[in-house]
Amino acid sequence: MLKQVYYGEEYHQCIPLLLKKHAKGTVHSTFQNGFNIKMGDSIIFIGNKNNGQIPFGIHISDEDACFVLKQMMGHAPVYWEEESQRLHFPLSSIELSLVGGSEYSNRLVHKTTKINHLENNLVCLLETLLNNDNQSGLDVNVEHLIEAYAGVAPAENIEKQLLQLMDAVFSRESTTIKFSLEFFLGRGKGLTPSGDDLLIGLLSVDAIADFFSADFRRELKSILLNNIITTDVSREFLLYALRNEYSSLVKEAAEAAFFSHSIEFESKLFKLLSTGHSSGFDTAFGMFIGLLSLRRKISI
Structure with missing residues (x-):
């Protein structure tokens, strides 16, 4: 032939x-x-x-x-x-x-950042998520999640899991971390389920800010290597993310979140949001959860 x-x-x-x-x-x-x-x-x-x-x-x-x-x-x-x-x-x-x-290579590296960029771009990201036509594959009401996070409304179902995930990233308790990760891993449809896309976005924030507990990353790697818990493709993305390697769209959006003014960040964000049925939205939402977790740590 x-x-x-x-x-x-x-x-x-x-x-x-x-x-x-x-x-x-x-x-x-x-x-x-x-x-x-x-x-x-x-x-x-x-x-x-x-x-x-x-x-x-x-x-x-x-x-x-x-x-x-x-x-x-x-x-x-x-x-x-x-x-x-x-x-x-x-x-x-x-x-x-x-x-x-x-x-x-699209490796993200740890760098220090200015607090004003974080605050401004966190607001920009929230507004973009609220105004975007796409929806999370996890069926999250972002506005209600913020109310639950602020303590002005009771957390419901998925919101409770997201708030627990925000605690788990700092935890050193294997059981706590594993429970939270296993809820999100493989959750949703498609080659890259929504829960995994969220974790990709979450990890991209930590790749730059370096604030998760080592136990969180260690537990995630152990689950991925020892259990059939998600798709082969999603597992590959997550294993690369644990080495701080991402798609170029995720890398550019994550870096812009920390180091660019809101107009440039928004431009990178829209490129990410355009990918997949809900994949881009879920990844951006994971970045939001990561930045919110970081903000809480800085405030403490």
């Missing part, structure tokens, strides 16, 4: 090492913007950048993504050839080369 070679224009810097360790795999899942392959226990996304640079991605052009997607079949074999730097798909007529592609 005559093979057509396509080229990865950009790829996350960890991809070559991952493929060297796990050279055989299968097509995991396909969707509008690309497809995932599973190599060993790891997921690699191959597709366009409509949702920004993915932390475990190989990005190809929109045009190439359309042609490649037509040839992908679920569970079809994939293997990596180190010498040629190509991914082979034996049941199709395509190969994917990393030769000439550029590496990227």
Whole structure:
């Protein structure tokens, strides 16, 4: 069969090492913007950048993504050839080369920030969430949550869990942390359930501010590695987040929340909110929960 070679224009810097360790795999899942392959226990996304640079991605052009997607079949074999730097798909007529592609990383790093940026952008984020047409996949009433947080209204159902999560990020009690995390992990529909998207946003705030207890991150990693509690794709996003690696849209919004004026932050926020059915909203809402937790710690 005559093979057509396509080229990865950009790829996350960890991809070559991952493929060297796990050279055989299968097509995991396909969707509008690309497809995932599973190599060993790891997921690699191959597709366009409509949702920004993915932390475990190989990005190809929109045009190439359309042609490649037509040839992908679920569970079809994939293997990596180190010498040629190509991914082979034996049941199709395509190969994917990393030769000439550029590496990227969207790592968030701990930095100090000005309190006025935090206060102003927390208000900006709240107003954006309240005025956005999208809704959380967790069915949260943001306005009522704020009332419950302020103690002027009783917390209901999901609100109680969110308030407990805000306590859990500071906790050193394994049982408390585990109870809260297991409520949100895998909660919701889709390849990245809403509860996981929320945790991604939450972790992005801590990546910069570094205020969670080490026990919180340790417990989350343990659950992800030892339990089938969410989707493979969501698990991959969360494991990268625990290494402070995010999609470019999450990274840009999180950094803007801390270091930019509200107008620029709002611009980055709208880009994030445009992703997925509720994924962008849930991630931004997770950032809000993280910033609210940080504000409370600073006030104490």
